[in-house]
Amino acid sequence: MLIITNPIIGLIFAVRKAPLDSIELIKTIKQYSETHTLQKVIIGRYENYSEAPAYVELVNEDQKNGLPQKEQLKEEFDTFRQVLTEAGVEVLVPDYVGKFVYDQLTPRDLGMVIGEKFLLCNMVKKSRRYESAGIFRYLHDIPGHEANIIIPDSPTCFIEGGDILVDKGNIFVAVSQRTNQEGVAFLEEQFGSEFNVVPVEARTLAEGENVLHLDCMFNPVGGRAALIYEEGFKQVPREILDNYDLIRVNKEQQRELATNILSLSQDRIISRDHSLCKPINEEIRKAGIDVVEIKFDAAPATGGSFRCCSLPLRRG
Numbered sequence: 001m002l003i004i005t006n007p008i009i010g011l012i013f014a015v016r017k018a019p020l021d022s023i024e025l026i027k028t029i030k031q032y033s034e035t036h037t038l039q040k041v042i043i044g045r046y047e048n049y050s051e052a053p054a055y056v057e058l059v060n061e062d063q064k065n066g067l068p069q070k071e072q073l074k075e076e077f078d079t080f081r082q083v084l085t086e087a088g089v090e091v092l093v094p095d096y097v098g099k100f101v102y103d104q105l106t107p108r109d110l111g112m113v114i115g116e117k118f119l120l121c122n123m124v125k126k127s128r129r130y131e132s133a134g135i136f137r138y139l140h141d142i143p144g145h146e147a148n149i150i151i152p153d154s155p156t157c158f159i160e161g162g163d164i165l166v167d168k169g170n171i172f173v174a175v176s177q178r179t180n181q182e183g184v185a186f187l188e189e190q191f192g193s194e195f196n197v198v199p200v201e202a203r204t205l206a207e208g209e210n211v212l213h214l215d216c217m218f219n220p221v222g223g224r225a226a227l228i229y230e231e232g233f234k235q236v237p238r239e240i241l242d243n244y245d246l247i248r249v250n251k252e253q254q255r256e257l258a259t260n261i262l263s264l265s266q267d268r269i270i271s272r273d274h275s276l277c278k279p280i281n282e283e284i285r286k287a288g289i290d291v292v293e294i295k296f297d298a299a300p301a302t303g304g305s306f307r308c309c310s311l312p313l314r315r316g
């Protein structure tokens with residue numbers, strides 16, 4: 001412990017130290033694991049949702065069944081935000097981009113903190129292509145002397161945050177409805193020296209499987225467990241089979257996005273209060289993890305649950 005007895009030196013030290021600490025705490029980004037304690041996160045923006053019907057683009061299968069009402073989104077996102085804040089997490093919300101970006105509920109896909117760098121994603125869907133403008137304010141805040149915001153080289157390099165998971169020294173990345181081989185190659189090139197990049201192929205709609213992103217079929221929980229919807233994979237990689245105690249999710253549960261939980265820490269997660277998710281929540285509790293259940297039906301009707309509706313900037 002550092003004890004400063006001279007009051008003048010002590011004062012100088014206190015004045016110089018406080019701003020440095022706050023920069024360290026508030027502005028830096030870090031994520032080496034999906035389950036380390038969540039400190040800072042961007043969550044979905046429900047205000048202005050689908051305000052201009054002319055710009056609505058139905059971007060996935062779920063949305064064909066109808067879009068949710070704003071009142072329900074507000075109620076559910078307010079509760080989500082409150083649970084995060086009470087857990088000591090700093091919560092940010094994207095700025096409104098404009099009426100041509102009709103849906104800002106699922107910031108997960110806009111980017112991904114990998115180690116101490118931010119990957120800004122290229123998105124497939126037209127209505128999502130400019131959604132990242134809503135988080136630029138938070139990216140400007142990231143300090144660093146090197147280029148730590150990584151941008152794909154080509155417009156055909158598609159990659160979305162929902163397809164990327166960083167855990168146990170691996171970057172799991174799915175080739176899916178939204179991420180292509182070029183996206184995987186880009187990750188290898190950028191992060192291959194620091195992480196083991198593990199490509200995963202998701203089954204396609206034509207093969208009868210509707211897994212939009214990797215986090216709709218796989219997600220680590222706690223220190224050792226992971227939720228998995230095996231039928232969504234063409235082949236489950238060794239890095240998953242060998243490193244995790246798998247909690248299996250069935251097709252009906254996957255449709256309700258039972259894998260798409262958000263870890264607050266290794267001991268605590270947020271999951272849906274939904275009849276099909278409850279058996280999975282029970283399995284997670286049996287693994288010694290506290291499950292906070294929240295009613296969350298509106299965002300899942302657009303294709304995303306808690307993981308999709310959040311973009312962690314710092315886990316420590």
Ligand SMILES: NC(=O)NCCC[C@H](N)C(=O)O
Nearest residue numbers: 059060106162213303304308
């Ligand atoms: N990671 C995720 O699975 N995100 C869900 C994205 C839902 C959004 N409406 C989309 O289809 O792009």
